[in-house]
Amino acid sequence: MHTVVERELELGLVVSAERSVPVPARLTYRTDDPYAVHVTFHIGSDAPVNWTFARELLVEGVFRPCGHGDVRVWPTKMDGRSLVCMALSSPDGDALLEAPAAAVSAWLERTLRVVPPGSEQEHLGIDKGLSELLALATRDDPWPADPWSSDESPEPGA
Numbered sequence: 001m002h003t004v005v006e007r008e009l010e011l012g013l014v015v016s017a018e019r020s021v022p023v024p025a026r027l028t029y030r031t032d033d034p035y036a037v038h039v040t041f042h043i044g045s046d047a048p049v050n051w052t053f054a055r056e057l058l059v060e061g062v063f064r065p066c067g068h069g070d071v072r073v074w075p076t077k078m079d080g081r082s083l084v085c086m087a088l089s090s091p092d093g094d095a096l097l098e099a100p101a102a103a104v105s106a107w108l109e110r111t112l113r114v115v116p117p118g119s120e121q122e123h124l125g126i127d128k129g130l131s132e133l134l135a136l137a138t139r140d141d142p143w144p145a146d147p148w149s150s151d152e153s154p155e156p157g158a
Helices: 056-063 102-115 126-139
Strands: 004-014 020-030 037-043 049-054 067-068 071-078 081-090 093-098
Touching: 004 102, 020 093, 020 102, 037 056, 037 102, 049 056, 056 067, 056 071, 081 102, 093 102, 093 126
Parallel strands: none
Antiparallel strands: 004 020, 004 093, 020 037, 037 049, 067 071, 071 081, 081 093
16 A cells, blocks of 8 residues: 655746746655655646655755756745745656645645655665565476486587
8 A cells, every 4th residue: 555645735927037937836755656756737738747856866856956957955034934946857848846835745745744765765665576486486397407407408518
């Protein structure tokens, strides 16, 4: 059973130094993908825009500038409000989004309570899957002790 931590919020899409446009968004964290956060933007197009990046990047970006390339995150203040800025780049274009720092921080705190930093590996299910695989292998050993038994032995020099 996987846990999902979601938060609906309104982001600001920065269109100029003086103006931003409100964009409804959803932050999603799933324990079956414990290293990632998913952000879905509803920009009025037919389909929402989805971005996935490291939870660690967003956690760090609340406190200090981080990231490079396609996703960069940093804290800022504007008109007395604390914001988290996310600069996203893709072949389709670039976007600068502002999110209320308190809302992002509260949501991140919930994700960190569900999966504390450093324990993500435990939520991947690799150990459980590997155990199940090994149990199958010992129960139904598909490999004979001697793979070249009887008259299927390879000829020397063949």
